[in-house]
Amino acid sequence: MPPLVGVARTGALPTGTSSCGPIPAHVAIIMDGNGRWAASRGLPRAAGHKAGAEAVTRCLRAARANGVDYLTLYAFSSENWRREPSEVADLTGLLKFYLRHKVSELHQEQVKIRFVGEVGRFGADLCAEMARAEALTAGNTGLTLLLALSYGGRSDIVQAAQALARAAQRGELDPGLIDETMVSRHLLTAGVPDPDVIVRTSGEHRLSNFLLWQSAYAELVFLETLWPDFDGDCFARVLDIYGRRERRFGARPA
Template sequence: MPPLAGVAQTGALPAGPSLTGPVPKHVAIIMDGNGRWAASRGLPRAAGHKAGAEAVTRCLRAARANGVDYLTLYAFSSENWRREPSEVADLTGLLRFYLRHKVAELHREKVKIRFVGEVGRFGQDLCAEMARAEALTEGNSGLTLLLALSYGGRSDIVHAARALAQAVQCGDLAPDAITEDMLARYLLTAGVPDPDVIVRTSGEHRLSNFLLWQSAYAELVFLETLWPDFDEDCFTRVLNIYGRRERRFGARPA
């Protein structure tokens, strides 16, 4: 497996998979590197996406085992619609397969499923599958899994701003009464705490329009590991990187 790399200035990674620090309440992951994983093996991109879906299963297992309350996975960005139609078809086909064959298993494990993004773009059939998954798992008390599908951070903020503007226009809200907390209640992630840590695999060092408002004080961890190679050990090492960070939220150190 390729080596993990936290941000260079964090120093050497803790050795081994043992958890050594506090566990974040909410972990968000930009799953990147499926195409490169496949290309390095002479395989079609579809094989990389399939291997990436298997990594999701390992990630979920690790999140539950370590007591994480919320896990958000950037599964399909609003920009991904620009990819080749064949690749979009492969991705939506995988989504359909997992909705039909994996949701019951997640329900048995008490996972609550929630979708965030412009999911209507996937069509009526897939939207109905997503609605069924959310309804089935709504009452579950275990890990909350948020799948960001056709999601864009900027459009999320625009959506919230439009809702607030409508409330002002209708006379239900005074402009000077708008606060950060109020805007957050109109985001697609309303009711979910902001992520404590955002992870990106494959060596890229950017957020790519993911949870832009919500990531204001998130710790950022960038890994060289390609997403299909992500496993339980990687997850624990991410938690250990997080546990070594000092979170001050803008305050001066003591």
């Protein structure tokens, strides 16, 4: 397995399980490296995206097995629309396939599905599939899976600010009463706790416009592993790293 960045390795962990320690309620992942994975094997980028979709299944299984309550996956950023039309078509086609053929399995496993982002940009057919998935799984009581699609952290903050401004303009809100809690309630992730840990694969060390407000006190973990190679052992190592961190939220150490 490729090494973790900036973390001393302490020996192998059992497959798909974490060491003893606190389990994060919310894990958010920037899934990166599909293209490089495919290029290293002489395959088209579409093959990398397909392999990445299979890694999502492994990741979701590991999250459920370890008692994580919320899993957010950065599946398609607002900037991804700038990619070649053929690649965008491959990504949206893959998304449509999984929505049509995999949602029932997730429903049986009590997974609740939620989409965050400017999903209307994907067109009526795909929006209908997303609405169907959300409606079907709305009453489930297991892990909540948030898929960030056409999502950007800055635009998320902007739309929250606009909503608050409109409320103030209508006389429904005193601008002087706007606080962090109120802003959070107007974000696309309203009702979901901020992520405890944000993971990025493929060796890149940046957030790339992902959950900028929500990540204020998240632990950051960067893996060299390319996303299509992500598995239960990788998830367990993330939990192990998280369990060794001391979270003070700005307070002085005891």
